[in-house]
Amino acid sequence: MGITPILFWVLSVIALFSALMVITSKSPMHSVIWLIIVFFAISGHYLLLNAQFLAIVNIIVYAGAIMVLFLYVLMLMDLKKETEPQKNRWLKLAGVVGGGSLLLVLIAALRKVDIEHGIAETRLGDIGLIENLGKKLFTDFVVPFEISSILFLSAMVGAVVIGKKE
């Protein structure tokens, strides 16, 4: 077995285990930490697929900005005092059964699918580099790019208006 499958399996196990810990750990603070580990594992997957720009952006935006925002909100709320109320046991069981059924159906549906030449190229190909993505972004996708700046502005205004004390 070469180095690529080993890296793939290690990163996948880390991602799946941390994702399970996100939904099972009692404290929301621990959930945030585990979610950051998931994001780092997914960034490792991006690097393995040679999507270097997305790997860095994933770390900067998700692990850096978004999770820090979550941590800030959690610390502001100080939820340590009261423990999180748990859902009814049957409701929890129903949730797990529902999610598990979805997993089962999707795997059963996709197990036999045979994609022609279905191979994800790893460690090669330069479409994921900043040069190529930047060229594409500022030529073909320049209108969505500008619209997303308006989206950010409106999100900023919305967050301030909602969060303001009346």
Next chain:
Amino acid sequence: MSFELRVKVLLLAARNSGLETQNMPINYYIFLSVALFCIGIVGVLTRRNAIVIFMCIELMLNAVNLLLVAFSKMHHFKRAVADVSAGSDGQLFVFFIMVVAAAEVSVGLAIIVMMYRNIHSVDINFLNRLKH
């Protein structure tokens, strides 16, 4: 050019550049993403803390992003000889998904903070009066 020839060209280029080619089947990425997505769904269905539910939604978004990148690399592998930048659209979609997710998180967390300020809890069961 036939597909086999393209693969041969790619393999030759890889061998000349000193990298050994080890490509992963796309099915592995599909199953990994499906598993991550379902873990996120189970989290949304079983937790009551609004912030944890929000984090599970982020987890689902990331599962979809991973699958998009894997498919873009698959597309690139198929069509690299005909079109050098084949498949880069998928990675740009991932970029835009990240942009939208960042905006969504800022507004969503503001809503959660407002909810905490009004009812002093982030338990979603207190929100059941939205039904009436």
